[in-house]
Amino acid sequence: MEKQATEDTSQRLLQAAGEVFAEYGFRAATVREICERAGANVAAINYHFRDKETLYGEVIRYASKRVAETYPFDPEPKGASPEFRLRALVRTYLMRFFDQNLAWYGKLICRELAEPTSFFERIVESDVRHYAQQLTETVREFVGHGISDEQLRMCSNSVAGQCLLYPYTRLILARLYPDDVMTADFIDRLIEHITRFSIAGLRDTRRRDAGKRKRNHKVNAKSGARRVLNGAFPRP
Amino acid sequence: MEKQATEDTSQRLLQAAGEVFAEYGFRAATVREICERAGANVAAINYHFRDKETLYGEVIRYASKRVAETYPFDPEPKGASPEFRLRALVRTYLMRFFDQNLAWYGKLICRELAEPTSFFERIVESDVRHYAQQLTETVREFVGHGISDEQLRMCSNSVAGQCLLYPYTRLILARLYPDDVMTADFIDRLIEHITRFSIAGLRDTRRRDAGKRKRNHKVNAKSGARRVLNGAFPRP
DNA sequence: GTACGTTCTAAACAGCTGTCTGAACCACAA
DNA sequence: TTGTGGTTCAGACAGCTGTTTAGAACGTAC
Numbered sequence: 215m216e217k218q219a220t221e222d223t224s225q226r227l228l229q230a231a232g233e234v235f236a237e238y239g240f241r242a243a244t245v246r247e248i249c250e251r252a253g254a255n256v257a258a259i260n261y262h263f264r265d266k267e268t269l270y271g272e273v274i275r276y277a278s279k280r281v282a283e284t285y286p287f288d289p290e291p292k293g294a295s296p297e298f299r300l301r302a303l304v305r306t307y308l309m310r311f312f313d314q315n316l317a318w319y320g321k322l323i324c325r326e327l328a329e330p331t332s333f334f335e336r337i338v339e340s341d342v343r344h345y346a347q348q349l350t351e352t353v354r355e356f357v358g359h360g361i362s363d364e365q366l367r368m369c370s371n372s373v374a375g376q377c378l379l380y381p382y383t384r385l386i387l388a389r390l391y392p393d394d395v396m397t398a399d400f401i402d403r404l405i406e407h408i409t410r411f412s413i414a415g416l417r418d419t420r421r422r423d424a425g426k427r428k429r430n431h432k433v434n435a436k437s438g439a440r441r442v443l444n445g446a447f448p449r450p
Numbered sequence: 451m452e453k454q455a456t457e458d459t460s461q462r463l464l465q466a467a468g469e470v471f472a473e474y475g476f477r478a479a480t481v482r483e484i485c486e487r488a489g490a491n492v493a494a495i496n497y498h499f500r501d502k503e504t505l506y507g508e509v510i511r512y513a514s515k516r517v518a519e520t521y522p523f524d525p526e527p528k529g530a531s532p533e534f535r536l537r538a539l540v541r542t543y544l545m546r547f548f549d550q551n552l553a554w555y556g557k558l559i560c561r562e563l564a565e566p567t568s569f570f571e572r573i574v575e576s577d578v579r580h581y582a583q584q585l586t587e588t589v590r591e592f593v594g595h596g597i598s599d600e601q602l603r604m605c606s607n608s609v610a611g612q613c614l615l616y617p618y619t620r621l622i623l624a625r626l627y628p629d630d631v632m633t634a635d636f637i638d639r640l641i642e643h644i645t646r647f648s649i650a651g652l653r654d655t656r657r658r659d660a661g662k663r664k665r666n667h668k669v670n671a672k673s674g675a676r677r678v679l680n681g682a683f684p685r686p
Numbered sequence: 687g688t689a690c691g692t693t694c695t696a697a698a699c700a701g702c703t704g705t706c707t708g709a710a711c712c713a714c715a716a
Numbered sequence: 717t718t719g720t721g722g723t724t725c726a727g728a729c730a731g732c733t734g735t736t737t738a739g740a741a742c743g744t745a746c
Contacts, residue, residue: 223723241478245704255725260705262723327619328564339625346626367627368643375615376608382618383563389575390582391603407604407655414654415647422646459693481734491695496735498693688746695740702733711724716717 224262226252231259232273236318239325240270240450270450274326274333277319282341285310287348296355301409303349304377308405311381312396324381331450349373356416361423369416376408460498462488468509472554475561476506476686506686507569510562513555514573521546523577523584532591537645539585540613544641547617548632560617567686585609592652597659605652612644 230252234243245266249256263269285306294302311320326334349370357369380387380396387394394400466488470479481502485492499505521542530538547556562570585606593605616623616632623630630636 239475239477241475244702246702256704257706257725258723266704324564327622328560330621330625334622342622343626364630364639365643367630368640369647371615371623372612372644372647375611375613377611378615378618379607379611382614385566386563386570386578387607389566390579394600394603403600404604407601408608410658411605411608411651411655415651418650419643419647480732482732492734493695493736494693502734690745691743693740693742695738697737697739699736700734703731704729705731706729707727709725709727712722714720716719 223252223254223258227254227258227262227269228273228276231269232277232318232322235270235273236321236325240266240331267450270331271333271337274322275337277316277322278337278341281310281316281319281323284313284316287341287345296352297409297413299352300356300373300412301405303345303352304373304408304412305405307345307374307377308380308401312401320381327378327382331448332446333450335446346370346374353416356413357420357423361419365419365423369419372415373408373412376412380404459488459490459494463490463494463498463505464509464512467505468513468554468558471506471509472557472561476502476567503686506567507573510558510569511573513552513558514577517546517552517555517559518577520549520552523581532588533645533649535588536592536609536648537641539581539588540609540644540648541641543581543610543613544616544637548637556617563614563618567684568682569686571682582606582610589652592649593656593659597655601655601659605655608651609644609648612648616640 227248231243231248234248234251237243245259246256248269249258252258259266259269263272287303287306310316311324313320323338326338330339350366353366353369353373357366361369384396463484467479467484470484470487473479481495482492484505485494488494495502495505499508523539523542546552547560549556559574562574566575586602589602589605589609593602597605620632
């Protein structure tokens, strides 16, 4: 039974750490609170994982794996209609943040989106890249091939931005609009709104650009323009 | 000259604190780094402000005031066209985050949006409410009075979400699309995209709902539905 | 000169942080 | 019974945290 007990403690630590990291962030979270919530000794983290940072990495890996299994980005047959695929992507994206069974993962990934750590790079980035690619492909089916790459990205971002607002500013939204609670019904209506709103925007983009296809304003970054960070993400 | 010197130190502390708070967040920021960056003694914070928390509040107040003066939400004449007003709101919102003269304010308010503190409530919330109201009024001009309040909010959120994505996930966007740098030109094109994309979405919403105006699906929060936090924001 | 109020400084404080140590514990095998 | 290997525990450790103290430095007024 010792093996069982070990896995129990290890698992309880992962779970507790996930909650605490999601609630307070890496720095503000304390190993003592994690261990207390897991019903374990303070030294447990040092024994089962090497240190706090490694534990954080394992939490990210664990959560990322679970959520990717629960809500994969490409479950739909390729033959499905663009509208169907877009709706599925919007639904998947929102559910990843609001499914109560996934508990703290949404908050945690929300933090990583704003302040990516080196673990984001190693574990989650491929997932985000995958989503961005799926979304871009689907968006392409609406806007056609007449628009610039930059505009294509802006279109994808417009869809993603509409989804991300809700987990990102959820506390403030709850203040501004106390009646909008994140029930399953509300999320269904939200998915419908974002999908239709986006499709209208996408089709309009295609329409607008059909006329001025000649002008190719791919204004590349000027040499003098300041670059944003482009290297590795910092350690947590 | 003593008064002058005092204001200098006080001002340098505010500036340094703004940078450090924006970079690390309240908890992770240390008074020692703030004072070091301001070229002041560790006790300076305790002398000029009472403590770290009060300093944070002053930083928020200072930044909020500066940004509200630089980019007010309602500079446009009420008589302007809806499209003009929407574009102005999008521009103002984006510029508040990306104007280099406002330096760290964007990052700071970005943090507060995700994790509002009690200072957000006391200082910034009125500003956010004001923006939400202006945006909703403008959106209303596009969608008319045939849609539900919930749909109206979703429409406003769709506009705001498109704007917020860029400051929110800026580090990740810089990784995914290294060529999109936040130059003035890029922001101009971004404003144009979001404005037109949104207008198409809004007009479509009006069109869609013209038919089913009978059905009034204001499904209020069921008694059993879980509420999100609705009280005061936590201290930082 | 002395006295005074403001501002700054070095040093110290208690409390919390992550990490580590050595012993205790426990089921099981010889 | 006596080990044995994996697990847990209380306690200690150095380092950093925000905050406070006593006093020095300063310019000003008398």
